[in-house]
Amino acid sequence: MVSRASDDAADAARPPAPVEGVAAVELIGVGKRFGSVVANDGVDLVLRRGTVHAVMGENGAGKSTLMSMLFGLLEPDSGEIRVDGRPVRFGGPLDAIAAGLGMVHQHFRLFDTMSVADNVVYGAEPRRRGILGRAFVDRRAADARVRELAARYGLDTDPAAVVGSLSAGARQRVEILKALHRDARILILDEPTAVLTPSEVDSLFAVIRRAADAGTTVVLVTHKIHEVLAVSDEVTVLRDGRVTGRFATRDATGPELVRAMTGRAIAEVKNPGTGTPGDAVLEVEGLSVSDGRRDVVRDVSLAVRRGEIVGIAGVSGNGQHELVAAVLGTIDASAGRIRLMGSDVTRSTVRDRRAAGLAVIPEDRRGEGSAVTMTVAENAALGHHRSAPIGASTGIRRGWMSLKAERSQARQLIGDYDVRTSGEQQLIGSLSGGNAQKVVVARELSHGAPLLIAEQPTQGVDVGAIEAIHGRLLDYRAAGNGILLVSHEISELLALADRVLVMYGGAIVASFSAAEATTERIGAAMAGAAAADGPVDGVRAGAATDAVAAGAAADPVIDQGDRA
Amino acid sequence: MHVFELGFVAAVLLAATPILYAALAGAISAQVGVFNIALEGQMLWGAFAAVAGSYYTGSAWGGVLTALVSTALFSVVLAIGAARWHADPIIIAIGTNLLAIGLTGFLLRVLFDTSGSFSPRGLQGLPKMAFLADVPVIGPIFAGQTALVPLAFVLIVAVGLWLKRSAGGLRLRGVGEHPDAAAALGANVASYQTWVTIVGGALCGIAGAQLALGNVTVFTENMTAGRGWIAVAAVMLVAGRPLWLPVACLGFGAAEALGFRLQGIGAPQQLTDAAPYAITLLVLVATRIRFAKRASLTTT
Numbered sequence: 080m081v082s083r084a085s086d087d088a089a090d091a092a093r094p095p096a097p098v099e100g101v102a103a104v105e106l107i108g109v110g111k112r113f114g115s116v117v118a119n120d121g122v123d124l125v126l127r128r129g130t131v132h133a134v135m136g137e138n139g140a141g142k143s144t145l146m147s148m149l150f151g152l153l154e155p156d157s158g159e160i161r162v163d164g165r166p167v168r169f170g171g172p173l174d175a176i177a178a179g180l181g182m183v184h185q186h187f188r189l190f191d192t193m194s195v196a197d198n199v200v201y202g203a204e205p206r207r208r209g210i211l212g213r214a215f216v217d218r219r220a221a222d223a224r225v226r227e228l229a230a231r232y233g234l235d236t237d238p239a240a241v242v243g244s245l246s247a248g249a250r251q252r253v254e255i256l257k258a259l260h261r262d263a264r265i266l267i268l269d270e271p272t273a274v275l276t277p278s279e280v281d282s283l284f285a286v287i288r289r290a291a292d293a294g295t296t297v298v299l300v301t302h303k304i305h306e307v308l309a310v311s312d313e314v315t316v317l318r319d320g321r322v323t324g325r326f327a328t329r330d331a332t333g334p335e336l337v338r339a340m341t342g343r344a345i346a347e348v349k350n351p352g353t354g355t356p357g358d359a360v361l362e363v364e365g366l367s368v369s370d371g372r373r374d375v376v377r378d379v380s381l382a383v384r385r386g387e388i389v390g391i392a393g394v395s396g397n398g399q400h401e402l403v404a405a406v407l408g409t410i411d412a413s414a415g416r417i418r419l420m421g422s423d424v425t426r427s428t429v430r431d432r433r434a435a436g437l438a439v440i441p442e443d444r445r446g447e448g449s450a451v452t453m454t455v456a457e458n459a460a461l462g463h464h465r466s467a468p469i470g471a472s473t474g475i476r477r478g479w480m481s482l483k484a485e486r487s488q489a490r491q492l493i494g495d496y497d498v499r500t501s502g503e504q505q506l507i508g509s510l511s512g513g514n515a516q517k518v519v520v521a522r523e524l525s526h527g528a529p530l531l532i533a534e535q536p537t538q539g540v541d542v543g544a545i546e547a548i549h550g551r552l553l554d555y556r557a558a559g560n561g562i563l564l565v566s567h568e569i570s571e572l573l574a575l576a577d578r579v580l581v582m583y584g585g586a587i588v589a590s591f592s593a594a595e596a597t598t599e600r601i602g603a604a605m606a607g608a609a610a611a612d613g614p615v616d617g618v619r620a621g622a623a624t625d626a627v628a629a630g631a632a633a634d635p636v637i638d639q640g641d642r643a
Numbered sequence: 644m645h646v647f648e649l650g651f652v653a654a655v656l657l658a659a660t661p662i663l664y665a666a667l668a669g670a671i672s673a674q675v676g677v678f679n680i681a682l683e684g685q686m687l688w689g690a691f692a693a694v695a696g697s698y699y700t701g702s703a704w705g706g707v708l709t710a711l712v713s714t715a716l717f718s719v720v721l722a723i724g725a726a727r728w729h730a731d732p733i734i735i736a737i738g739t740n741l742l743a744i745g746l747t748g749f750l751l752r753v754l755f756d757t758s759g760s761f762s763p764r765g766l767q768g769l770p771k772m773a774f775l776a777d778v779p780v781i782g783p784i785f786a787g788q789t790a791l792v793p794l795a796f797v798l799i800v801a802v803g804l805w806l807k808r809s810a811g812g813l814r815l816r817g818v819g820e821h822p823d824a825a826a827a828l829g830a831n832v833a834s835y836q837t838w839v840t841i842v843g844g845a846l847c848g849i850a851g852a853q854l855a856l857g858n859v860t861v862f863t864e865n866m867t868a869g870r871g872w873i874a875v876a877a878v879m880l881v882a883g884r885p886l887w888l889p890v891a892c893l894g895f896g897a898a899e900a901l902g903f904r905l906q907g908i909g910a911p912q913q914l915t916d917a918a919p920y921a922i923t924l925l926v927l928v929a930t931r932i933r934f935a936k937r938a939s940l941t942t943t
Contacts, residue, residue: 173829188824190817192883201817202828204810214809257828 100127102164103265103296104149109158111144118144119320121158126265131287131297133307133328136317137340137541139511142300145317146267149298150182151175162265181258182267187250191243196221198242199228199256228259233282233289247394248279255286266290267298272306276394277569277602284310302340302542304333305570316340341542356577357385359421360436360530360561361406366415368401368585374413375401377585383530383561388552390576391565392601398585399565400442403534406563407439408432420529433462438528440519442535442565444512448519451508455500456489458507459522492521497547513544520548524555531555534565549575569598569605581605649783651900656784656792657858659889659896661686661867663795664850665874666892667802668843670885673878674806675839676819681721681736683871684743685844689714689851691747694761694862695754703767703856707791710848717743718844726836740871748864760863768860769853789857791849796889798846803886815839847871869920876923880930891926898922 104126111119119141126132136142147153149160151169159166162178169175172182189198196218205220206213225238234252242253251271258266268287272280287297287310299311307314307328314331316324316339324339361383368376376398383389393399404410406417408429417425419435427435441447449458460480464470468484471477489503496517500510507515516536523531533552537545552575556562566572572579579596581589581604589604665682672679689710696709721739725732748758755761769789776786785793806812817825818835826832854870855862877891902915 172827176829188821188827190820190824192820193813193816197813201813201825202830204813206810214805214811216808216810216813 100130102126103128103162105159105161105164106145106149107159107161109145109148109155109160111148111153111156117320119148119155122317122320122322124315124322126296126298127313128264128296129291129294130312131291131299131310133299133301133311133314134317135302135304135307135314135336135340137302137543139541140317140340141320142317143269144320146182146269146298146300149175150180150267176261176263179262179264180267181261181263181265183251183254183258183269183271185270185273187254189242189250189253191241193242194238195236195240195242195245195253195256196225196238198253199225199238199260201257203261224260225256228256232259232293233286246279247274248276248283251275251279251283252286263295265296265298267300269300270302271299272301272303274395276606277598278606280306304336307331307336308333337542356387356561357559359384360419361563362416362418362421363402363406364416364418366402366405366417367413368398368405368410369413370401375585376405376412378415379582379585379587380415381563381580381587383563385529385559385561386556387577388556388562388564388575390572390579391563391582392569392572392579392605393567393582394605395567397582397605399582400534401585402582403439403442403532403563403565406432406532407437433528436529438523438526438531440516440523440531440533440536442538444516444519444538445508449507449515451506453507454504455493455498455507455510455518456486456503458518459489459492459503460485461522463522463526492518492525496521496551511541513540516540516548517544520551524551527558527560529560531560531562532565533562535567536564537566537568537571569601572596572601573598649780651904653784653787654900654903655893655896656788657896658899659892660788660792660795661850661854661858662870662874662877662895663799663888663892664791664846664853665871666877666888667795667799667885668846668850669874669878670881670883670888671802671806671815671839672843673883674816674819674885675836676822677721677725677732677836677840679721679736679840679843680733680872680875681718681739682847682850682874683867683869684736684740685714685718685847686851686854686871686874687743687747687865687867688717689848690855690866691750691851691862692848693852693855694766695750697767697856698755698763701765701767703769706767706856707769707849707852710852711845712848714848714851715841715845718841718847722837722840722844726833726840744865747862751862751864758864760861760866762861766860767856769857789853791853791857795853799885799888806885850874873919873923876927880926894926895919895923 102125104124106122106124109119109122109124110117122141122145124134124145134142134145144153148155151172151174154169160169161167162180167174167178169178175182190201193201200216200221205217205224207215207217222238225236228234229236229252232255234256236249236252236256240249242250245253251274255266271283275283284306287299291297291312299306301307308331311328314324314326314328314336315322316326316336318340324336326335359382361381363379363381366376366379367374379398379402381389391399391402401410405412408424408427412425415425416423419432419437422435424432424435433439445451450461460469464480464485466472469480469488471479486503492498493500493503498510498517498521499514507518510518520536531552536552537548540548549571552562552564564572564576573596576596577593579591579593579601580587581591581601583605589600591600665686668685669679669682692713693706693710695706697703697706700706700709717739721732721735724730724735751761752758755763769791771787771789772785776782806816814825814830815835817828818830818832822832850870851867854866873895874892877888877895880891881887898919902918906912906915
């Protein structure tokens with residue numbers, strides 16, 4: 080393609096994909112702006128009954144705004160929404176629900192202390208008979224309704240289970256049941272796979288197919304290309320609030336979708352592999368971390384050497400974060416040793432460890448990685464404000480900072496890392512996720528610490544920023560540093576890591592070299608020993624998922640808390 | 644020392660009942676996510692309104708009705724402020740508590756031209772259930788009590804069952820646990836919070852009426868003397884399980900009644916007066932420790 084503009088025009092001009100079916104929902108020229116920002120501009124979208132329609136786009140492309148308008152959470156500024164051919168105007172989500180829509184949000188909205196059945200029927204409860212009885216919930220009918228829906232759509236669920244004790248996958252099934260209980264004919268799933276293990280993803284896809292075959296219209300909002308190709312019938316791609324591509328999935332290819340999403344082809348980052356790694360920069364021996372009651376990290380031993388990236392895979396909440404925190408020194412190890420550059424730091428302070436040559440890109444960008452109410456310049460200086468050029472460790476300037484040095488350093492990092500900002504004095508909290516993360520990455524990489532811990536470094540950032548960050552990490556390794564990379568994205572680990580360790584229940588349960596590592600192997604190990612040999616194909620995945628859910632419920636190491 | 648005779652049980656019930664009504668008010672507020680610490684002030688206002696109502700209508704039940712309605716109105720500030728205008732319920736409640744002290748003292752002077760306490764000749768107290776006097780066991784416990792005493796227990800059980808079993812109760816609990824989720828399913832969060840807080844005000848009115856027209860027949864400035872705060876402690880103690888409220892409140896009632904008894908046999912009054920508060924403090928600390936342990940067992 081010659082230019083981005085002509086590219087847009089070419090894709091937008093393409094006729095709607097030749098997939099048959101009656102339109103269940105039509106969005107015609109829908110637009111929405113927030114102040115001067117255009118979130119959606121003239122979006123046309125046709126959802127055909129009984130099909131799975133993927134809505135793709137990078138963060139900030141306008142997917143969420145579009146879905147919020149469809150579900151009645153936002154009112155469109157222009158355009159029209161039709162359901163079953165009739166124009167509708169939703170005053171709120173309740174109107175949308177009444178019109179037959181259901182939405183499963185990325186962050187679950189569940190009552191943790193209540194049973195599955197109570198969560199499903201809440202607000203539309205089956206009642207007992209009689210004048211007095213009508214005030215009371217018919218629990219038996221509620222349970223029966225949950226069982227009936229669960230059986231019909233293959234959503235394995237126990238109506239009596241307390242929601243707070245369920246795995247993320249099981250909680251998601253409750254959310255889907257909530258929509259189905261209200262007879263949703265159009266089901267919107269917002270980034271549904273973000274919290275699932277690979278086998279849970281497979282069983283979700285089986286449910287999606289089954290629902291579509293039964294006549295439900297499913298909208299899958301995602302930015303993951305392999306999911307789109309695996310489960311959808313049609314794809315609409317958004318970029319900058321406009322439709323930049325419409326495809327019948329059977330005619331679409333991954334590179335085409337990426338080009339529609341980003342406006343350019345992306346060179347897939349691939350770990351080129353290196354020669355032999357050098358000395359160990361991090362050695363962890365028999366490390367255990369207790370939360371006061373039991374070990375959340377159990378007897379973990381690993382080493383990271385110069386010139387290698389060691390990946391840690393695992394479903395969120397299996398001890399990865401505590402392992403990182405123990406190495407960083409924000410929580411204490413209950414047993415074991417930690418050595419940085421060969422010297423024991425098990426009892427050292429965070430400051431001493433960082434001074435010894437440790438850099439960290441934390442998982443929680445807004446909580447730990449940056450101070451959202453401070454400027455980009457201040458954030459870029461954090462942790463390095465005591466030493467030259469910004470601070471001084473000796474002399475009369477000791478304890479004072481040079482704001483001039485702070486600003487010039489920030490300007491340089493902004494340029495080097497292509498941070499999109501109005502200037503170094505902009506508050507970091509007002510940057511997009513990808514740009515804020517670039518500031519954190521820039522700060523941590525700019526001091527050449529021999530060991531970098533990168534925890535979910537590309538979580539919630541768009542494809543362009545992911546590409547940039549991946550490139551930086553590979554460069555950092557090539558410069559002779561070691562990286563410990565914690566990620567929930569198997570594809571990220573496959574792209575970057577020289578070795579992949581899998582954590583489950585606080586322990587390292589598997590280790591793969593780059594050559595041995597595959598999505599299937601890592602995924603099976605992430606699901607735990609019980610399911611490691613289980614089937615991961617779509618048809619029989621239900622059984623494997625059950626094992627995971629049961630294991631998760633029984634094993635409290637997996638974080639079931641509603642972090643949302 | 645006949646401490647554990649039936650008369651002692653009666654004294655415990657008497658001391659516990661006002662706390663029980665106020666604690667029920669606090670517990671239902673907690674269920675919809677409003678932490679109500681205005682119980683003390685609302686109960687004090689209820690006590691004043693009950694005495695004034697009884698004085699003007701010449702009927703103790705007229706006093707109860709006055710207390711119930713006017714305290715419900717008194718709680719509208721908290722209800723609307725917290726639920727609709729998203730003000731901090733703690734701040735409004737502190738204001739409510741201070742206002743109740745000042746306003747009752749002020750009205751005492753303006754309306755009745757007195758201060759300290761108000762107990763005019765002919766002021767009607769609530770009737771006792773003397774017809775029970777000859778029933779064994781029940782008689783010695785309830786014959787000297789007002790009908791509001793057994794009603795408190797009936798109400799708690801009824802409210803507890805309603806919360807657990809009814810559709811309205813389910814929605815109410817959902818509003819407190821996850822307001823966004825409840826709203827997304829059609830529950831009107833602000834409406835639930837408003838009305839539950841107002842019903843709580845009515846309950847505090849009954850608490851005040853029982854205190855001023857049942858336990859005694861007088862209004863005294865600041866006569867609630869911390870009972871509303873003990874009710875707040877009871878709410879925290881039962882942590883969302885209203886059916887346990889009687890246990891907590893009877894415990895506090897027992898501490899107070901025991902204090903009177905010990906005073907009767909010569910224990911220094913300063914010590915016995917302090918007993919309910921000291922026990923409240925100890926119990927709160929002990930349960931917090933237990934909760935902390937249990938919390939670490941159920942979450943990661």
